[in-house]
Amino acid sequence: MTVQELPGAASYRPTPPPAWKPRTDPAPLLPDPEPYRVLGTDAAAGFAPALLRRLYTELVRGRRYNAQATALTKQGRLAVYPSSTGQEACEVAAALVLEDRDWLFPSYRDTLAAVARGLDPVEALTLLRGDWHTGYDPREHRIAPLCTPLATQLPHAVGLAHAARLKGDDVVALAMVGDGGTSEGDFHEALNFAAVWQAPVVFLVQNNGFAISVPLAKQTAAPSLAHKAVGYGMPGRLVDGNDAAAVHQVLSEAVARARRGGGPTLVEAVTYRIDAHTNADDATRYRGDSEVETWRHHDPIQLLERELTSRDLIDEDGIRQAADEAEAMAARLRERMNADAELNPMDLFGHVFAEQTAQLREQAAQLRAELAAEAEGDVR
Amino acid sequence: MTVQELPGAASYRPTPPPAWKPRTDPAPLLPDPEPYRVLGTDAAAGFAPALLRRLYTELVRGRRYNAQATALTKQGRLAVYPSSTGQEACEVAAALVLEDRDWLFPSYRDTLAAVARGLDPVEALTLLRGDWHTGYDPREHRIAPLCTPLATQLPHAVGLAHAARLKGDDVVALAMVGDGGTSEGDFHEALNFAAVWQAPVVFLVQNNGFAISVPLAKQTAAPSLAHKAVGYGMPGRLVDGNDAAAVHQVLSEAVARARRGGGPTLVEAVTYRIDAHTNADDATRYRGDSEVETWRHHDPIQLLERELTSRDLIDEDGIRQAADEAEAMAARLRERMNADAELNPMDLFGHVFAEQTAQLREQAAQLRAELAAEAEGDVR
Amino acid sequence: MTTVAAKPATMAQALQRAMRDAMAEDPTVHVMGEDVGTLGGVFRVTDGLAKEFGEDRCTDTPLAEAGILGTAVGMAMYGLRPVVEMQFDAFAYPAFEQLISHVARMRNRTRGAMPLPLVVRVPYGGGIGGVEHHSDSSEAYYMATPGLHVVTPATVADAYGLLRAAIASDDPVVFLEPKRLYWSKSDWSPDTPAQVEPIGRAVVRRTGRSATLITYGPSVPVCLEAAEAARAEGWDLEVVDLRSLVPFDDETVCASVRRTGRAVVVHEANGFAGPGAEIAARVTERCFHHLEAPVLRVAGFDIPYPPPMLERHHLPGVDRILDAVARLQWEAES
Amino acid sequence: MTTVAAKPATMAQALQRAMRDAMAEDPTVHVMGEDVGTLGGVFRVTDGLAKEFGEDRCTDTPLAEAGILGTAVGMAMYGLRPVVEMQFDAFAYPAFEQLISHVARMRNRTRGAMPLPLVVRVPYGGGIGGVEHHSDSSEAYYMATPGLHVVTPATVADAYGLLRAAIASDDPVVFLEPKRLYWSKSDWSPDTPAQVEPIGRAVVRRTGRSATLITYGPSVPVCLEAAEAARAEGWDLEVVDLRSLVPFDDETVCASVRRTGRAVVVHEANGFAGPGAEIAARVTERCFHHLEAPVLRVAGFDIPYPPPMLERHHLPGVDRILDAVARLQWEAES
Ligand SMILES: Cc1ncc(C[n+]2csc(CCOP(=O)(O)OP(=O)(O)O)c2C)c(N)n1
Ligand SMILES: Cc1ncc(C[n+]2csc(CCOP(=O)(O)OP(=O)(O)O)c2C)c(N)n1
Ligand SMILES: [Mg+2]
Numbered sequence A, B: 001m002t003v004q005e006l007p008g009a010a011s012y013r014p015t016p017p018p019a020w021k022p023r024t025d026p027a028p029l030l031p032d033p034e035p036y037r038v039l040g041t042d043a044a045a046g047f048a049p050a051l052l053r054r055l056y057t058e059l060v061r062g063r064r065y066n067a068q069a070t071a072l073t074k075q076g077r078l079a080v081y082p083s084s085t086g087q088e089a090c091e092v093a094a095a096l097v098l099e100d101r102d103w104l105f106p107s108y109r110d111t112l113a114a115v116a117r118g119l120d121p122v123e124a125l126t127l128l129r130g131d132w133h134t135g136y137d138p139r140e141h142r143i144a145p146l147c148t149p150l151a152t153q154l155p156h157a158v159g160l161a162h163a164a165r166l167k168g169d170d171v172v173a174l175a176m177v178g179d180g181g182t183s184e185g186d187f188h189e190a191l192n193f194a195a196v197w198q199a200p201v202v203f204l205v206q207n208n209g210f211a212i213s214v215p216l217a218k219q220t221a222a223p224s225l226a227h228k229a230v231g232y233g234m235p236g237r238l239v240d241g242n243d244a245a246a247v248h249q250v251l252s253e254a255v256a257r258a259r260r261g262g263g264p265t266l267v268e269a270v271t272y273r274i275d276a277h278t279n280a281d282d283a284t285r286y287r288g289d290s291e292v293e294t295w296r297h298h299d300p301i302q303l304l305e306r307e308l309t310s311r312d313l314i315d316e317d318g319i320r321q322a323a324d325e326a327e328a329m330a331a332r333l334r335e336r337m338n339a340d341a342e343l344n345p346m347d348l349f350g351h352v353f354a355e356q357t358a359q360l361r362e363q364a365a366q367l368r369a370e371l372a373a374e375a376e377g378d379v380r
Numbered sequence C, D: 001m002t003t004v005a006a007k008p009a010t011m012a013q014a015l016q017r018a019m020r021d022a023m024a025e026d027p028t029v030h031v032m033g034e035d036v037g038t039l040g041g042v043f044r045v046t047d048g049l050a051k052e053f054g055e056d057r058c059t060d061t062p063l064a065e066a067g068i069l070g071t072a073v074g075m076a077m078y079g080l081r082p083v084v085e086m087q088f089d090a091f092a093y094p095a096f097e098q099l100i101s102h103v104a105r106m107r108n109r110t111r112g113a114m115p116l117p118l119v120v121r122v123p124y125g126g127g128i129g130g131v132e133h134h135s136d137s138s139e140a141y142y143m144a145t146p147g148l149h150v151v152t153p154a155t156v157a158d159a160y161g162l163l164r165a166a167i168a169s170d171d172p173v174v175f176l177e178p179k180r181l182y183w184s185k186s187d188w189s190p191d192t193p194a195q196v197e198p199i200g201r202a203v204v205r206r207t208g209r210s211a212t213l214i215t216y217g218p219s220v221p222v223c224l225e226a227a228e229a230a231r232a233e234g235w236d237l238e239v240v241d242l243r244s245l246v247p248f249d250d251e252t253v254c255a256s257v258r259r260t261g262r263a264v265v266v267h268e269a270n271g272f273a274g275p276g277a278e279i280a281a282r283v284t285e286r287c288f289h290h291l292e293a294p295v296l297r298v299a300g301f302d303i304p305y306p307p308p309m310l311e312r313h314h315l316p317g318v319d320r321i322l323d324a325v326a327r328l329q330w331e332a333e334s
């Protein structure tokens, strides 16, 4: 076919590219240039005192929980603990904005969010204790298993939210991921699917400045992680991740939007990991004390405590009571974690498939025989 | 550690989140709301007539090349051909904006870009012929192998550009991908690495409206694919992909920017695939004739031809000459492709590793013996 | 039954019918993948499903395999039964992390609380003149991943019956569809009473006394042809079609090998660390004293899949199978 | 040599030293991965390299394994020799498509015009109390992918020598580092004259006459221990350390098995379709008439890797190895 033979050549008239209709107005998708804040601003007045007090209690508990869990690693009672000290506002708000029927998709660092949602802390720590991979029934609690391979839980959240919507259920999924996790392909694919399907899902990125030792500047050159939303056609929100009220508000709005069929939102919460990556990490290798110190002055608990005290919403007694409750929780946790976990080695073969294959039956028999021999040996 | 014991509590004063310094101003990264155009606008006057004529000749050749290659599939001379008819402006411009030392990373649809860059069309078609996987030495031509797994070539382009920069070489890589390919995780990871490393690479997305049968609306909800750039901190440019001058200009600017150390650019060229996905595809299953017809009225060759004729930069003779040259090219190609490809089965073992392993030597010996027996059988 | 042709049906049609019947019976069955909706898949295996059940039940996804499988995991977590199509074998690789780290492990991770009943359909194998990345035999990867069932039909009837079983299974199933048998016909037709084939049972396709050919998927017809040709050489070959690589039917396979005393494993996948390695090793472990000769393997060479013009040299053909049979130390017997 | 401790060195230090020496000798060697720079890697294997050679030579990448390997491919295309670190075995899975579809095939695809000399370092195996996804033995996937060399050291000296060879190789090498041997010591020290170990040669770690234990990586010390314990039972076991799974050293392995007449393959990876399947199959093919008993396998069970508190039940230990040796049909001999 030569050019001259091109069909339609006779009637040729240049037109604008026919497919070009901008699908969405990008302006409302763009995050504000500064992280949204509530505490210490006029916006705080609009918050129910009960909510602020609830947030405070949970933050204090959360901080104590993080400290206790880290202590348990030193006592050999946890294999490893990735602390969320400094990030409690995000952890707690993520749990509190959800209804009971909603689903939470935590990353490996987010045991606190699961606990704040009501999960038994011992069940939440099962994985990190070296006990079974997941310590709870995800369906009972509507909490997906703590996810270790980074960002892989995000498409799960999208699929689950989409499935709920197809079934006509009024369910929202909230998925948590770190700044480092946003670099993974799964982050991209999940956000894209969510936007195309208009799935009722909220993505919460806790930008705590580091992926283990790698600072944000080596992770992305974006104006903010929230700006990534635009490329998927969903709104991006930037929030001060240490301002529990602000995180609660932004997440609540995103959840409400998702619930009413408005589709997904990407929320970037700017925060900081005060502790090392895990108890096994040496943070002095990659960051200076002064940076940590600076962030200690922007502490989520103190921000909220200041708001509460300055407005007489809490007094010394209330503060002490929150601390005491947290201390009691920690004592209970310590005590319960001091009991040895009881595992059944035969569980290794029990849940690979719905029905054990002949091969697994053979292998189970082998282990059973070995265990019997071991037990006999013990007796002798 | 209770709240009260929090280090720094005494000197506590709330500050803005310390890590929050917007890294980049997002405004200049955002693409224009409408695809950029040159032909038929005042901007066209700024173009060297020689460049416009060169583009025209190449578009006409390109169209003819696509038609010839498709015809070769019908004659059983090509195993499959994914035509770029309608997209010649992108294919040609991508080739022309590069210097000899630069690298081109074509996707599976972009044989035309490789040919326009000077690659022997028979070598370019080797893969699609059913002959060896790559028909040319990528290093000799600085053209990466045509890439079938979608978007996987994008990180290669980033790595190569980065390596060149580390070596101090003045080399730019231009990588091509389709609208569908932007959904892959590799797209995301490649753009992110490119921006973080400020690698001299240009990403050209040909948005031709479809990924096989899947229309853009099922692929993304973004305002445009160019808007994805913002989330990586690189500029996004939107261009009319059927306006060869506009594509050439936008790509040239992006290449120049990369060359002077300004980092990567994402270019979305809005175009349309006039032919079916490949010769094996039945496009009537997923799109109507009228849509195709509309796009035929926004044809890259005719857009340019109109510009040239209206400004007396080409006459009937010039048009005929371009067509004749294209025809001659097609005749040569047809003739050369009529000769059977000659493959050596022993090549199967020759390039798995630098040195053949003992195992491959055994297997090669087996095939050699079989071939000998076969040949003997033929003789008998 | 407007979308299914009159009998005899092709394997592609039988697969379509299996999904259609499953979708009609069970509203939780959802089909998803690239081009599965409007187009009906590049092999037309999902033809008509979107029209009949709507796009929410048969969904054209964005082009991202990890995203497809990852969202399917989420859907299964909520109680749906997703049937995912990977467009070609090699294009399932981007989804490996989701497959290995989640699909295969979710049930085990949660001690049974959260099973993942999902099917990953993967067209596999060569012989169709596909250019690079369109002819891989990737079953070894799936077999080496505990927690997955790995199933592959060789006949039209099995295509229907095994896919029904896979969709009904409460475990994740990697369902490998031999591309070059998509258009193969048989006496199966959509009017055949719907027969679900239980997963995990091999079947003897041809009985014989001299030696056993152990095979599956695209190599089954080749082995049957080889067995016919072997008669001229005086060998009476038994052909076992595994149908299910995981779970593995040791009983059927070993019963045959114990009877014949000789075995050759045949498949397209690369030999080294390929499926035949496991098969040869376990048959030897279990039938050692019945074996007159080592279990041999006829497999693809240990090379990346060849270009179309050379693939016939790579694929196990009748001659290569007969050569292996000839090397089964027949003298030793006498 | 400020970054290397006084002798004896650990395996982690020997690996670091191998990269350091290679980087010093060859400016095209680049180390990259998550946390490899400032932190020196989560196992400190790249400790000090960024400081000594600069961040352009030892680069902290964004957190995206496919992107890491994909950009490394591009760097190798331009003539560099990237040494990529995957942080843990299971976190290499996102990079599978790049590995299978490009790394393993680029040389073949271009008929030798574009080799990809790159190394993918993967810490693998269990026994360190790692939570889920931190203890996989993924070598079967790599072995089943033609075009990759697959190498794994079991001693400190080999860690140095094999990694040097891997970096010097013009082919892509998957270099599997047994996590739980990272802190193992030996008499190797950084002062030992730099010895490059050629890839593809197994080594007999202990000679014996009764049977051969064929093993590699983390299971080598276990097998040596088992061999010691076996003396009490009257068995004199030979232990072969494969060192290289691809290419496979048939010569050394078969010479041993032909001598002893009995063999057990030992590894942590799941047994089904695991590395031992190939090893047992090929040893049987080649040594059939020398075998007094079938080649047995002692491997991880066919289950997802267990949680830390149960991993000892999964990992092949001395007792399980001796049980297998006991099943080598000793009566048959007499
Ligand atoms: C796919 C994958 N790659 C690598 C790792 C190892 N890893 C665990 S945590 C971590 C850093 C995560 O950083 P970020 O996403 O910012 O979360 P944070 O730790 O700060 O909460 C890495 C690299 C992993 N878990 N999964
Ligand atoms: C990873 C991967 N998945 C699937 C395919 C199969 N496939 C080939 S072309 C194509 C559509 C590509 O669409 P797009 O990126 O828009 O490029 P276009 O064909 O329009 O040029 C698909 C799905 C592939 N080649 N690679
Ligand atoms: Mg982080």
Ligand SMILES: [Mg+2]
Pocket: B178, B179, B180, B206, B207, B208, B209, B210, B211, B212
């Ligand atoms: Mg397209």
